[in-house]
Amino acid sequence: MSEEEVLDLGYEAYLDVLGQEPDEPNVEEQGVALYLPDTLSISESSPFNMLIVDDQDEQVYLLNHEPSQPKTAKFHLNRDAELEQDALIFEVVEEDDFLSLLVVNEYDVEDEEDGSDNSLEQSGESQLFVLVVIGGAKLSTLTTYDDLVENIERMTGIIQSYQVVDTVESS
Numbered sequence: 001m002s003e004e005e006v007l008d009l010g011y012e013a014y015l016d017v018l019g020q021e022p023d024e025p026n027v028e029e030q031g032v033a034l035y036l037p038d039t040l041s042i043s044e045s046s047p048f049n050m051l052i053v054d055d056q057d058e059q060v061y062l063l064n065h066e067p068s069q070p071k072t073a074k075f076h077l078n079r080d081a082e083l084e085q086d087a088l089i090f091e092v093v094e095e096d097d098f099l100s101l102l103v104v105n106e107y108d109v110e111d112e113e114d115g116s117d118n119s120l121e122q123s124g125e126s127q128l129f130v131l132v133v134i135g136g137a138k139l140s141t142l143t144t145y146d147d148l149v150e151n152i153e154r155m156t157g158i159i160q161s162y163q164v165v166d167t168v169e170s171s
Contacts, residue, residue: 003066003126007104010152011089014102014132017156018093025161031067032137035161037154052139052158061141061155067164069079071091071098076133083131101133102158103154128147137162 001009025033030045037053039060044051050063068076077092077099084090085124089104125144132139132155139159143151 003145006148007088010051010104010148011091011102013091013149013153014091014156017153017160018100020160022160023157025163028165031165032065033161033163033165034158036062036158037145040158059141059143059147059151061139062157063158063162064138064140065162066136073135074099075136076138077101080131080133080138099136101131102156103129103131104148104152105129132156132159134159134162 012089014034023035025035027034027036027042029042030047030051035040038054039054040052041055042050043053047067048065050065052061053059061125064076066073066075080101083105085112087103087105089102091102092104093100105128110163120139125146127142127144128148130141130148130151132152137159139155141151141155
């Protein structure tokens with residue numbers, strides 16, 4: 001399958017998941033609830049960030065969120081507008097109850113100056129930066145064309161399930 005066909009399938013997967021009912025959250029952390037598939041867990045968290053890791057393939061996702069922003073907020077859209085210039089996919093979906101953004105960009109490993117050992121770079125596979133946003137919640141990862149569609153589906157499902165939890169106990 002060509003790279004363009006994979007991008008088209010990723011875009012279709014994103015729209016498909018957005019058209020479905022969100023999964024019920026199964027994890028609560030730092031005042032938010034979200035759905036994580038069985039193989040995913042939160043490895044680190046702070047009030048505005050979570051590091052989510054797939055225990056099977058070590059895929060890492062970064063959730064940046066602004067709990068005060070509603071699902072209709074343009075907070076991240078405004079902050080990430082410059083990504084459109086080089087994007088392979090830059091799609092904004094605006095509905096009555098949410099605003100969403102999908103961005104897929106080529107990721108140049110040479111931009112990394114930390115000297116880390118990167119298995120994707122060594123395997124010669126192209127890396128892609130993927131970003132899925134709904135309102136004030138943004139989930140990002142690095143992936144390859146081989147795993148792009150699966151990652152977009154997974155990320156869209158997670159971000160779609162994101163909810164701010166009322167931390168005040170009601171009696």
